[in-house]
Amino acid sequence: MSMSVATNAQSRSIQNYRQAHSNLLANQTNVNKQLSVEETSRYARDLYGDVEPEHDIYTEGWESGVVNPYKNADIPATKTLNIKTSVMPIKWNVVNSHYGYRPRFGRTHKGVDLKANVGDTVYAVYDGKVRLTKFERGGYGFYVIVRHENGLETVYGHLSRFLVKPDQYVKAGTPIALSGNTGRSTGPHLHFETRFMGYAINPEAIFDFEGRHTHGDLYTFNKSSYQSDSRGGYAQRSSKRSYGYSSKRSTSYSGKGGKKASASAGKSRGGKKRRR
Numbered sequence: 001m002s003m004s005v006a007t008n009a010q011s012r013s014i015q016n017y018r019q020a021h022s023n024l025l026a027n028q029t030n031v032n033k034q035l036s037v038e039e040t041s042r043y044a045r046d047l048y049g050d051v052e053p054e055h056d057i058y059t060e061g062w063e064s065g066v067v068n069p070y071k072n073a074d075i076p077a078t079k080t081l082n083i084k085t086s087v088m089p090i091k092w093n094v095v096n097s098h099y100g101y102r103p104r105f106g107r108t109h110k111g112v113d114l115k116a117n118v119g120d121t122v123y124a125v126y127d128g129k130v131r132l133t134k135f136e137r138g139g140y141g142f143y144v145i146v147r148h149e150n151g152l153e154t155v156y157g158h159l160s161r162f163l164v165k166p167d168q169y170v171k172a173g174t175p176i177a178l179s180g181n182t183g184r185s186t187g188p189h190l191h192f193e194t195r196f197m198g199y200a201i202n203p204e205a206i207f208d209f210e211g212r213h214t215h216g217d218l219y220t221f222n223k224s225s226y227q228s229d230s231r232g233g234y235a236q237r238s239s240k241r242s243y244g245y246s247s248k249r250s251t252s253y254s255g256k257g258g259k260k261a262s263a264s265a266g267k268s269r270g271g272k273k274r275r276r
């Protein structure tokens, strides 16, 4: 008798499991249908992103004594930069918020927000020299700018601790700071920017974070593809989905999303990785 009860219970629990499982599957299909990539990333942005895009440190709130080095500079119409590196700024390589215009705030997010916990090591992505380490309460929090030999500057924001000092030379991979949640931020993350003479380039046009490599070896900066942001600084036109990268190996890429970007980059890398 107790046997049949047990068997009954067992078959019931299997039935329950099947029911639960098919419910889960049904829900999953629903979720997939309902959430487009854009919605998902917007959701992630709300969860992890900056409360509001940071003020442009290159044009706004720049402390006297630290002059924007590019303010009166003659910006070349086009410039090819050597972007090759295997160092990513932080270990997770998950983009929680993309570069681009945020209609909600009427301004452009000039970098990407990368997944981070408080206290994760942040690395210089190229050889270079630390230009400044600063604190900005209303925006970047503790942040570091490194000037690189390839012409780029990288910005690392919302940090909890500096590990370098201004004018210090760093190698690609040198720990420069610990990540955090300082400044205008809803949760721990690393705000990361790539700039050429003050122009904020979409970091995902240079880095395939997920793939942990760069999109090829070269990036061609085109001044004409940028427009002045209403609040100062320069951002890429129609930057919503703009990866806008071009390199020797991949000249016709027009980005649609991160997945495609990495697939394309994978292809171009394939050529390099010749098997003997």
Ligand SMILES: [Zn+2]
Pocket (backbone or CB within 6 Å): 049, 050, 054, 109, 111, 112, 113, 190, 191, 192
């Ligand atoms: Zn950000």
